[in-house]
Amino acid sequence: MQGHRLKNKVAVITGGAGGIGRLVAKYFLDEGASVVAADINRRALAAVGKEFAGAYGGKFAAVKTDVTRKADVARLAFAVHKKFGPADILVNASAVQKPIGPVKDTDARAWQSTLVTNVMGTVICCKHFLPSMISRRSGKIINFSGGGATFPRVNFSAYACSKAAIVRFTEILAEEVGPHGVEVNAVSPGPVYTGMLEDIIRAGKKSGASDLAAALNIKKMRRKDAYSGKSSALLSVFLASDRSDGITGKLISAVWDDWKNLPRRKAGLAKSALYTLRRVDGVNIKEARRGRR
Numbered sequence: 001m002q003g004h005r006l007k008n009k010v011a012v013i014t015g016g017a018g019g020i021g022r023l024v025a026k027y028f029l030d031e032g033a034s035v036v037a038a039d040i041n042r043r044a045l046a047a048v049g050k051e052f053a054g055a056y057g058g059k060f061a062a063v064k065t066d067v068t069r070k071a072d073v074a075r076l077a078f079a080v081h082k083k084f085g086p087a088d089i090l091v092n093a094s095a096v097q098k099p100i101g102p103v104k105d106t107d108a109r110a111w112q113s114t115l116v117t118n119v120m121g122t123v124i125c126c127k128h129f130l131p132s133m134i135s136r137r138s139g140k141i142i143n144f145s146g147g148g149a150t151f152p153r154v155n156f157s158a159y160a161c162s163k164a165a166i167v168r169f170t171e172i173l174a175e176e177v178g179p180h181g182v183e184v185n186a187v188s189p190g191p192v193y194t195g196m197l198e199d200i201i202r203a204g205k206k207s208g209a210s211d212l213a214a215a216l217n218i219k220k221m222r223r224k225d226a227y228s229g230k231s232s233a234l235l236s237v238f239l240a241s242d243r244s245d246g247i248t249g250k251l252i253s254a255v256w257d258d259w260k261n262l263p264r265r266k267a268g269l270a271k272s273a274l275y276t277l278r279r280v281d282g283v284n285i286k287e288a289r290r291g292r293r
Contacts, residue, residue: 015094067121174249
């Protein structure tokens with residue numbers, strides 16, 4: 001269904017050729033945005049380009065990009081500006097999940113590689129697209145968090161730690177660029193059928209009984225909306241649109257949080273630790289304020 005919530009906007013989506021990134025790209029295009037999908041997988045980019053070419057024509061472009069390489073991201077930024085003009089929206093959805101298994105059994109280089117891709121990839125992309133947003137005093141950045149960011153996810157230590165780091169980076173960056181008119185939020189997508197889920201299934205026992213069972217169930221139910229990534233795409237549209245103006249520095253669950261009603265609560269959210277890494281459950285909790293020890 002075609003909409004106009006992102007009409008005349010230019011969006012860059014890393015990891016845009018697979019999983020959630022591809023779906024976000026489609027929803028952005030449906031809402032009137034011009035979209036550049038960046039991905040390291042050339043074959044997947046070609047497939048997405050073929051899929052979108054007929055429906056969206058010149059409003060979609062694909063650029064092979066390794067987000068861990070500054071030169072690649074610089075070329076991406078140049079290509080976006082040349083094709084569509086300055087980017088209004090940056091979605092950092094590129095990520096890897098391996099190594100899977102207990103810390104004592106995982107390869108240290110693979111662990112480090114996950115941090116570089118997930119964390120530094122996000123940082124590098126932000127650094128290249130922020131100057132233009134800041135100069136125009138307008139921009140939206142959406143960083144994808146993931147499972148284990150807010151709870152101990154056994155056997156997925158590298159991925160979970162990287163996704164927790166993404167949330168804290170989002171909170172810090174939001175405060176740094178807020179005075180310049182740029183808003184930054186993180187999305188927790190919840191259980192979605194993607195290539196990462198297949199990685200869990202292939203890892204078998206290394207994933208742990210709970211994660212493996214959940215992955216097999218999601219694969220079986222993948223055509224249901226709850227596992228399709230639709231909620232994440234809709235939340236991304238909301239955060240990229242004017243409706244979310246004033247909401248920044250938050251971690252929002254696409255599945256569990258009542259994000260559609262957040263515009264009514266903007267004033268209170270700005271002063272609250274809700275939807276951050278400091279969020280807690282329970283009552284009679286006193287928040288630690290700056291300057292207090």
